[in-house]
Amino acid sequence: MKRKVSLKDIAQHVGVSTALVSYVLNNQEKEKRVGEEMAARIRKAAGELNYQPNQIAKSLKSGKTYTIGLIVADISNPYSANIARIIEDEAKRNGYTVIFGSSDENADKSWDLINVLLNRQVDGFIIAPSEDSESQILYLKENNIPVVLIDRYFPSVPANYVAIDNCKAAYEAVMHLIRNGYRRIGMITYKTKLFHLQERVKGYQKAIEDSNLLDDQSLIKEARESNLKEEVQQQIDELLSLSEPIDALFFASNKLAVNGLKHIKNLKIMVPEKLAIVGFDETEAYDLYHCPITYVKQPMLELGRSAVKLLLDVIKDDSVKDISNLDTELIIRESSGNKK
Amino acid sequence: MKRKVSLKDIAQHVGVSTALVSYVLNNQEKEKRVGEEMAARIRKAAGELNYQPNQIAKSLKSGKTYTIGLIVADISNPYSANIARIIEDEAKRNGYTVIFGSSDENADKSWDLINVLLNRQVDGFIIAPSEDSESQILYLKENNIPVVLIDRYFPSVPANYVAIDNCKAAYEAVMHLIRNGYRRIGMITYKTKLFHLQERVKGYQKAIEDSNLLDDQSLIKEARESNLKEEVQQQIDELLSLSEPIDALFFASNKLAVNGLKHIKNLKIMVPEKLAIVGFDETEAYDLYHCPITYVKQPMLELGRSAVKLLLDVIKDDSVKDISNLDTELIIRESSGNKK
CATH class of the missing domain: 3.40.50.2300 (Response regulator)
Structure with a gap:
């Protein structure tokens, strides 16, 4: 590697002391004592000579x-x-x-x-x-x-x-489905202790409760991250083959929704006529599905x-x-x- | 922050010299002079005391x-x-x-x-x-x-x-369309000097040439990254309204394809009956489009x-x-x- 340009090189180039160059380039207090024009000349020379401060040495100091x-x-x-x-x-x-x-x-x-x-x-x-x-x-x-x-x-x-307020986000998503006439709303989430995902389930449950719908625990399914594709497929099959099957499905993440939508597409289930869908988070796949997907958008x-x-x-x-x-x-x- | 554990702390804990601890933990040549058992004891003590080597000091040295x-x-x-x-x-x-x-x-x-x-x-x-x-x-x-x-x-x-071999990849994609009976194949790429994208155009052109199809430059469209959505839409409209419209379309990237597919979906154009599609690179959107999209997969x-x-x-x-x-x-x- 070429020898690195030093503060001394810049000082010689401009014709000032190395200390002065150091004051200016390290933005130290004393710069105020240096005239603006001189500071600008030193900065210009540093740029022209392609001076690279040594971040590691700087780190040890600061x-x-x-x-x-x-x-x-x-x-x-x-x-x-x-x-x-x-x-x-x-x-x-x-x-x-x-x-x-x-x-x-x-x-x-x-x-x-x-x-x-x-x-x-x-x-x-x-x-x-x-x-x-x-x-x-x-x-x-x-x-x-x-x-x-x-x-x-x-x-x-x-x-x-x-x-985000996960409980509120899920509550609003499920209330929207209820307002649009859906009564058997399934939810697919992850099998996890993670609080934010539990909050999404809580929001779902609160919406069901506040609307006096049947609080049916068998409508909430938990898929394991390690076997996501298979479990989401199986859980959708189960939710659709209940004696009272679901008429809407709320996915707790974009990854769950994308996996679920692939299966729903293969089953040729009409959305929303046979099954309404709401997803969480964004993915381009929501836009390109034959029926654009409603989703919870995070800021x-x-x-x-x-x-x-x-x-x-x-x-x-x-x-x-x-x-x-x-x-x-x-x-x-x-x-x-x-x-x- | 708690005082960091030093080599000296480890040395005192094990009852050896600081130099010996340094030799072992820095994997230096002289370690060979230290017995394996002693090296293991020092490493164990470093782990128990939660010793964190100072990467910055180490960086200056190495x-x-x-x-x-x-x-x-x-x-x-x-x-x-x-x-x-x-x-x-x-x-x-x-x-x-x-x-x-x-x-x-x-x-x-x-x-x-x-x-x-x-x-x-x-x-x-x-x-x-x-x-x-x-x-x-x-x-x-x-x-x-x-x-x-x-x-x-x-x-x-x-x-x-x-x-990747971009020319070959595009050649194979377009040859596949030609083998399947398509004759008026459009291509949408970026307006750019980037060599890898020019190679994709070259592959397209070579396939057209090798198949003795009409080499019609008006079938190749270039969209600007800064105005992608609008230009892709306009270019698809142009390709479809030619006196001899396209029967297939090759997109030079996933972003171009996703933008194009949104427009093709809005126009309710049947794929592949009215228009065959091949994309480049992967995106989940290819799977969820009502007709799964053929694409060039990179390794x-x-x-x-x-x-x-x-x-x-x-x-x-x-x-x-x-x-x-x-x-x-x-x-x-x-x-x-x-x-x-």
């Missing part, structure tokens, strides 16, 4: 790396990818870069990632925590490592988070930006405490049209 | 950060997200973490990202280069910074890359893994030179069925 560790469930899921993109943009706007990893909804993998990122001396974490990772969040908190949870949180673990931009903002606040001042349960929007389309 | 900089076009596009996931997994398997950024197909943004990542002292880059970023790749090469291009490359810039796992492997080889030995043009697979489904 104790900061200007790096955020991001742990998502799976970067190849459109939900995670969209959030990651927004966090990346917002972090960059604030002079931070993002190191990311996918936990695969696995607590062991999540713990590995946290350790790798701690070794990289990230200034803080944004984490969509996986099941059974409570102790990891507590560990970060106990060690005063800045952390903000996104999308999910644990009611038993006091931590800063940015999420992705606000989620991602708020999480970065909150984390940077915590990095500055570790006494900052904040939680957000943002509102969602129900995007109503043909798949949940009035029952005929 | 000159390595064990970090890869990844620049994709847009992490929220399923193609980029899938590749990123595979690169992340493969990097982790090799003890590397990934810092990523999206260039948005914008050369200025790409240059900003390269500089941010250079400041973070990444050991090397994997880049899906954007249009007009040749000089950036040359800059990295001239400065002996390890770089591997993925998905795209510039014929004028000698660089290591892992990509994502091989692309991502090969890129990481090649980069690590280059980091070890900067004289390593390698290029790969991998084969694709045409996934044939109903949207390109025999013409009736």
